[in-house]
Amino acid sequence: MARKNDKIIITCAVTGGVHTPTMSDALPITPDEIATQSIDAAEAGAAILHLHARDPETGKPTPDPAVFMQFLPRIKQATDAVVNITTGGGLGMTVQERLAAPLKAEPELCSLNMGSMNFALHPLAGKYKEWKHSWEKPYLEGTDDFIFRNTFRDIAYILQHLGEGCGTRFEHECYDIGHLYNLAHFVDKGLVKPPFLVQSIFGILGGIGADVENVAFMKQTADRLFGDDYVWSVLAAGRFQMPFITQAALLGGHVRVGLEDSLYIGKGKLAGSNAEQVAKIRTILEELGHGIATPAEAREMLALKGGDRVAF
Amino acid sequence: MARKNDKIIITCAVTGGVHTPTMSDALPITPDEIATQSIDAAEAGAAILHLHARDPETGKPTPDPAVFMQFLPRIKQATDAVVNITTGGGLGMTVQERLAAPLKAEPELCSLNMGSMNFALHPLAGKYKEWKHSWEKPYLEGTDDFIFRNTFRDIAYILQHLGEGCGTRFEHECYDIGHLYNLAHFVDKGLVKPPFLVQSIFGILGGIGADVENVAFMKQTADRLFGDDYVWSVLAAGRFQMPFITQAALLGGHVRVGLEDSLYIGKGKLAGSNAEQVAKIRTILEELGHGIATPAEAREMLALKGGDRVAF
Amino acid sequence: MARKNDKIIITCAVTGGVHTPTMSDALPITPDEIATQSIDAAEAGAAILHLHARDPETGKPTPDPAVFMQFLPRIKQATDAVVNITTGGGLGMTVQERLAAPLKAEPELCSLNMGSMNFALHPLAGKYKEWKHSWEKPYLEGTDDFIFRNTFRDIAYILQHLGEGCGTRFEHECYDIGHLYNLAHFVDKGLVKPPFLVQSIFGILGGIGADVENVAFMKQTADRLFGDDYVWSVLAAGRFQMPFITQAALLGGHVRVGLEDSLYIGKGKLAGSNAEQVAKIRTILEELGHGIATPAEAREMLALKGGDRVAF
Amino acid sequence: MARKNDKIIITCAVTGGVHTPTMSDALPITPDEIATQSIDAAEAGAAILHLHARDPETGKPTPDPAVFMQFLPRIKQATDAVVNITTGGGLGMTVQERLAAPLKAEPELCSLNMGSMNFALHPLAGKYKEWKHSWEKPYLEGTDDFIFRNTFRDIAYILQHLGEGCGTRFEHECYDIGHLYNLAHFVDKGLVKPPFLVQSIFGILGGIGADVENVAFMKQTADRLFGDDYVWSVLAAGRFQMPFITQAALLGGHVRVGLEDSLYIGKGKLAGSNAEQVAKIRTILEELGHGIATPAEAREMLALKGGDRVAF
Numbered sequence A, B, C, D: 001m002a003r004k005n006d007k008i009i010i011t012c013a014v015t016g017g018v019h020t021p022t023m024s025d026a027l028p029i030t031p032d033e034i035a036t037q038s039i040d041a042a043e044a045g046a047a048i049l050h051l052h053a054r055d056p057e058t059g060k061p062t063p064d065p066a067v068f069m070q071f072l073p074r075i076k077q078a079t080d081a082v083v084n085i086t087t088g089g090g091l092g093m094t095v096q097e098r099l100a101a102p103l104k105a106e107p108e109l110c111s112l113n114m115g116s117m118n119f120a121l122h123p124l125a126g127k128y129k130e131w132k133h134s135w136e137k138p139y140l141e142g143t144d145d146f147i148f149r150n151t152f153r154d155i156a157y158i159l160q161h162l163g164e165g166c167g168t169r170f171e172h173e174c175y176d177i178g179h180l181y182n183l184a185h186f187v188d189k190g191l192v193k194p195p196f197l198v199q200s201i202f203g204i205l206g207g208i209g210a211d212v213e214n215v216a217f218m219k220q221t222a223d224r225l226f227g228d229d230y231v232w233s234v235l236a237a238g239r240f241q242m243p244f245i246t247q248a249a250l251l252g253g254h255v256r257v258g259l260e261d262s263l264y265i266g267k268g269k270l271a272g273s274n275a276e277q278v279a280k281i282r283t284i285l286e287e288l289g290h291g292i293a294t295p296a297e298a299r300e301m302l303a304l305k306g307g308d309r310v311a312f
């Protein structure tokens, strides 16, 4: 069984690389916006902040470490939250590009995608008539031919260079049942050590879909493969966000919110900020009798190296 | 619920592109061997023959239509079995290469892989000391960096050119739960029409693993997504072959055997031929009270165009 | 699949026959208390009120129709909520006793327990040192030898005399998976007609236990047996109440609260009233984006005869 | 997870108390018939023989120890199989009657039913026009009002007097998910100690039904409650016998056959003997690669006291 805790870790994924500026004015773009929304999310109750960077002019996802370095120190200074940097980056980046910022920043935690897959956003392209930037529509449309690359060799490389090399631990992103088996392969080889964080993701076209039944099965499979060696969290795309993470909490898991995962706060209603989503899930969790983990408690559950041992 | 039939369709995957000549002397390589084993498998009870081609000299998987044409007509002449040609080919082939033979042969049925994924055979490379051919070891070892490419655009292309273009129907190969959702995407768009054949695959590193619990969940998910619009079959890799397909039959599904999927007939015992595996599952199914579908019955269940309407 | 509705029906089970006066001062005992708490629960959002009667002096469950008639008309007058009367009564009553009040009142809805089972409360007896009434401790202690009797003949009798005879429909209480099969038996015989209400119950010693995994399996089984002929609701005993009914809502079900099922409002904190529990689940459901069904909407979903066609 | 063994224990339930003489000429009635069929079943591969007695004249189930004593010593003398005596008896016997023979014989193993339930055979009564004996039809018809009584107090009594008193261990018969929780209650109280045998039963009207999905869920629940403290076996009623026990074997369980559970050997074909069913499942299990446990191996897996330490 996944390690159970009385307290639930809220991760907030502040901007990501999936949504584009046209989709919501609340999506943070500039380093300043990313820092401000991150800090607000932490104050609302997020123990972990999962971060991507965007080109401040166009809002396009960027792997540039210099941009990351414009918001990472500010966030570190203003909050105690765990900083978690993407290794997935944005569509079309090479693995080397995706690793540039994490290897430079040496954060406590990074996302690590546990398999290659189609990652298709092209149905979104038809939902908007006018676009703020010219890159947005082709970025989305092209995903009908896009493969999110994470081969076994890539994953081993990241585990070795970022994990063993920098003392970074991972949010192992599992978009399907097979990704759990991929993770088990690395656990068997000794490259991943407990307690490790499994982030299960529902509702991306190309991965496992957003039917509630899938959440329990994902956990059952992880229980079978990992016993109590893992800590489990869930995120879901778009309108599935709140019900799916509530489902996870009922099953003993942790939760992830944020505008990377969903731009909404209710049916047809855009969220005004990341903090708004943190506050909403916090209310639900507290009504259900759960406590909310502090950054210190999250660090202990995940055996992180400490917020003062990073390179930013 | 998947369409249920009193009779079970046995598919035999005669040689595939995964195993290499070193692994078993029984693996058919030449057109003559492929034809002979196919015909024997049909006589033993296989209603469908799933076929790849290999270079007659080296045994390496080949997409060359000329090689296919050396065994397809012989099989057609000698048996009434449904001929099913791969569109997956072998590791490293482009999609265009993979389609060359099917577009030429216009068979009743082709495999169609329902998503991109890591497809890793590298742990096999360490199991053999001496190799019959020089290509075998690097072919296997390199798969730690291999992605089996099947983007949404690729799949749509195959559905249009081979499906609509040639009247070919598909064995939709689903290596994970997400692949069912990918299939549902094409069903929703009207590119796949009932009754369609879902082949669930267990035990390939990169896809869903070989735990028996996964079989029932795969079916539950397909039932939820497809109701009675689909016909369900199962295959499993290696030593999981017989128990997993027996599991499928207990749940109302059809079965696939063959040396593409497993080289064994029992614990540590290599199968002497494809027909031997067909005979074994036939015994189990008959003891459990099932009948075995003839090619004509399989054609009707799958709404195939007929064995006389192919281009070989 | 269970019939889905945008709106969720909240049932409130106001006093029941399981808890005893010692356990909570908030447990309504007298007709006046039962009426008052029922009306408050309805105003807080309960569309259905599930009712037992108690001896006004001792608080012991009573089947006496005269006692029921002291609160039923008041509730009818003050609210539009659906009145649902128990046919389970209290421990040790005969089936004829259990039916006296319902046959007299001819309500729109009655509970109907779908099988015989051990119904054990004896572990509760050890939790209290002093008792308000002398009947309480032996009432609980004796349940280690108690069978809650609901044979096939009993159920058929109730379906005929109360169902066909009075136009009453049923909350089919299912304490285990087998009870769904018992219900399917009566559906097959035409004695139960859609849309019927299945109330799944978790956490009574003798029935299915309170593990969250059981909720989804109960629904899967009901989906398999009943398709969309049924409306699904969940209740859970004690501290499992809120998480289990939230789980039900995530799976498309309706919910039941009330002091019959749990005396608590939070960890170790007794609820002050039934209405308090109604308000709490209402908050959670609304945060998750659900609407709350009115009595009129509940009547339509359940095809009830109407609040004006009862005999009180 | 249930304790896994390479070898599978076949239990044979030779005559039971459910079927009546009219239903099959092969049903053993007299002590001589019961002894002969038991010995043959053991020779065919059954490691455990589960036994009821019947009135030699009428074939009606009897609790009379004197009748048991006419076949128990013969079986003990002729085979090494584990003798397992019912504590369920036949419909309508009191718990004291049901215990008479086991307390006298002090066998290594006895069945123990883990809860009260409706146990309905009345639909069978309509399938036969002429009856061999006058008791048969009313015996079956009356079950629409029959409760199979096994209260918590009854179970505790049996565990103490037969279990602790005689060194007998138990085949814990679980007809529904709740029965596993009842068993967990006794495990928690220390009255049942590992390794204990859980026999899951499917297809009795009143208990969990015969849908294959239920088998895996029964095991998942037992895994959750008991970890590796238990040994798991399955039986299923009537035509579900062979597929359900094959299902159990695929999930790592043991199997029970015998004319108590099913009178058939194939679709519409009555079995000629118990041994015929043992042989059939043995073939299937061996084709699937399983070994068959000897009585000595079964004794070790179940920690039995030994065949020489009984009172017959």
Ligand SMILES: [Zn+2]
Pocket: A013, A016, A017, A050, A051, A052, A086, A088, A111, A260
């Ligand atoms: Zn991200």
Ligand SMILES: [Zn+2]
Pocket: B013, B016, B017, B050, B051, B052, B086, B088, B111, B260
């Ligand atoms: Zn193939």
Ligand SMILES: [Zn+2]
Pocket: C013, C016, C017, C050, C051, C052, C086, C088, C111, C260
């Ligand atoms: Zn009640």
Ligand SMILES: [Zn+2]
Pocket: D013, D016, D017, D050, D051, D052, D086, D088, D111, D260
């Ligand atoms: Zn028995």
